[in-house]
Amino acid sequence: MKRFVSLGLALVIMINMLLLAGCGGGDSNAAHNGKGTLQPLLGGTSDSAQPAGSEGTPQEETPRVREYGQVASYLSLDGTLAVRVTYPDGDIDALDEAVYDWTDQQAQAFRGELDPETDNGSFTGDFDSYEVDGRVVSVRMAGRFTQSHDQKPERVTANFHADRTTGQLLHLNDLLCEGGEAALEALVLARVGEYPYGQSPLSSWLLTDEALRLYLPDDSVVELTYEELEGILALPGQEEPEPEPIRQADEIDPDKPMVALTFDDGPYSKVDSRLLDLLEQYNAKATFFVVGNRVGSYTQTVQRMVADGHELGIHTYEHATLTKLDEAGILQQIDLTQQALQDAAGYTSAVIRPPGGACNDFVKQVVGSQGLYLANWSVDTEDWRSRDADSVYNEVMKSVHDGAIILCHDLYESTAEAMERVIPELIAQGYQLVTVSQLLSYTDGGIVPGTLYRQQ
Ligand code: ZN
Numbered sequence: 001m002k003r004f005v006s007l008g009l010a011l012v013i014m015i016n017m018l019l020l021a022g023c024g025g026g027d028s029n030a031a032h033n034g035k036g037t038l039q040p041l042l043g044g045t046s047d048s049a050q051p052a053g054s055e056g057t058p059q060e061e062t063p064r065v066r067e068y069g070q071v072a073s074y075l076s077l078d079g080t081l082a083v084r085v086t087y088p089d090g091d092i093d094a095l096d097e098a099v100y101d102w103t104d105q106q107a108q109a110f111r112g113e114l115d116p117e118t119d120n121g122s123f124t125g126d127f128d129s130y131e132v133d134g135r136v137v138s139v140r141m142a143g144r145f146t147q148s149h150d151q152k153p154e155r156v157t158a159n160f161h162a163d164r165t166t167g168q169l170l171h172l173n174d175l176l177c178e179g180g181e182a183a184l185e186a187l188v189l190a191r192v193g194e195y196p197y198g199q200s201p202l203s204s205w206l207l208t209d210e211a212l213r214l215y216l217p218d219d220s221v222v223e224l225t226y227e228e229l230e231g232i233l234a235l236p237g238q239e240e241p242e243p244e245p246i247r248q249a250d251e252i253d254p255d256k257p258m259v260a261l262t263f264d265d266g267p268y269s270k271v272d273s274r275l276l277d278l279l280e281q282y283n284a285k286a287t288f289f290v291v292g293n294r295v296g297s298y299t300q301t302v303q304r305m306v307a308d309g310h311e312l313g314i315h316t317y318e319h320a321t322l323t324k325l326d327e328a329g330i331l332q333q334i335d336l337t338q339q340a341l342q343d344a345a346g347y348t349s350a351v352i353r354p355p356g357g358a359c360n361d362f363v364k365q366v367v368g369s370q371g372l373y374l375a376n377w378s379v380d381t382e383d384w385r386s387r388d389a390d391s392v393y394n395e396v397m398k399s400v401h402d403g404a405i406i407l408c409h410d411l412y413e414s415t416a417e418a419m420e421r422v423i424p425e426l427i428a429q430g431y432q433l434v435t436v437s438q439l440l441s442y443t444d445g446g447i448v449p450g451t452l453y454r455q456q
Pocket of ligand 1: 264265315319355356
């Protein structure tokens with residue numbers, strides 16, 4: 001709230017006229033409310049009541065725009081100068097003070113031009129206010145000073161701007177991109193042909209919902225749309241909002257294509273947290289084949305995987321090659337990993353991915369005896385070899401197919417980076433991203449323990 005300064009005048013009345021519907025009920029301005037004191041003694045009409053085409057410049061006569069502030073009035077009468085200026089009183093102190101001070105200064109200056117013995121005059125004024133993107137607030141004051149001995153009124157205008165997010169006054173330069181000033185002046189020159197004035201064409205400006213409006217010294221107005229000002233005017237919040245990403249549906253449609261993204265050799269929170277955020281963003285599911293002896297180090301990550309609805313598979317306890325182990329060895333690798341998952345997240349896995357994909361009938365038989373099955377892959381991204389997001393993306397897109405099980409490793413940032421493009425692209429192509437067990441239940445007619453799926 002701007003505060004009232006004493007003018008030392010015979011009569012100063014300040015009234016908040018709540019002319020605007022929805023402006024709130026004069027809450028904090030109760031002390032200044034005094035509708036009953038508004039007398040018709042000032043005569044004349046405000047600018048807003050002037051029909052178009054009357055004295056003054058036409059652009060000031062259009063309907064008032066009032067997007068900021070309550071409507072307040074500066075009224076004073078001392079026998080010499082009658083002042084009636086309507087101004088906005090809002091919630092940006094710096095702006096309110098600047099507008100008020102300008103009004104006050106104008107009134108005093110005009111009063112100084114009058115001889116109290118012989119002259120009298122009036123100063124009337126009104127305002128438009130704009131608020132763009134909830135950030136840039138502009139106020140244009142337009143006033144008219146009329147002397148009793150002078151037929152021709154003197155017009156005064158001033159524009160004020162503030163940044164709602166900081167509460168500070170704004171200058172056009174604050175909103176211009178690098179080199180924007182020269183580019184903007186060139187645009188104006190192209191529009192008006194010639195510009196013979198000493199003062200910058202950018203000195204009197206306003207932001208409306210559609211355009212930057214420049215008031216030139218000859219009272220003409222140049223409007224430049226935000227489209228025209230792309231790369232010149234940097235209006236934060238003006239950028240297009242990020243479109244909502246395509247999310248896949250909650251329910252799996254068995255008639256639509258599906259793929260399973262799988263991540264081996266983790267958990268590894270640094271990469272998994274990125275992957276989990278991505279999967280969550282797209283409502284996609286994946287399978288993490290964990291190395292059992294890593295699970296205890298990343299219990300929170302494992303818990304989130306479970307909570308987010310992903311599948312956890314066994315990639316042995318020590319990344320062991322199962323074909324080199326006897327039955328006891330295989331069972332130990334399975335049991336220790338199941339125990340780690342149980343301890344970390346109360347989770348029991350149904351699927352094993354043998355390290356290196358190495359499998360044989362004996363391994364299948366031992367795994368089957370535990371009610372588990374084996375899953376290899378049908379698309380190998382070779383992300384461990386390339387460590388390159390583009391390469392991973394290309395490998396997936398080159399080979400993806402309905403029922404694909406895609407092999408990745410959650411040890412590499414480049415893999416997470418690739419998934420930022422892979423996941424939305426697969427969804428855009430109509431694929432449902434599901435867990436390995438979901439995929440096999442739908443595409444392979446059910447899962448049989450002791451079976452190896454997607455043998456290479
Ligand atoms: Zn591995």
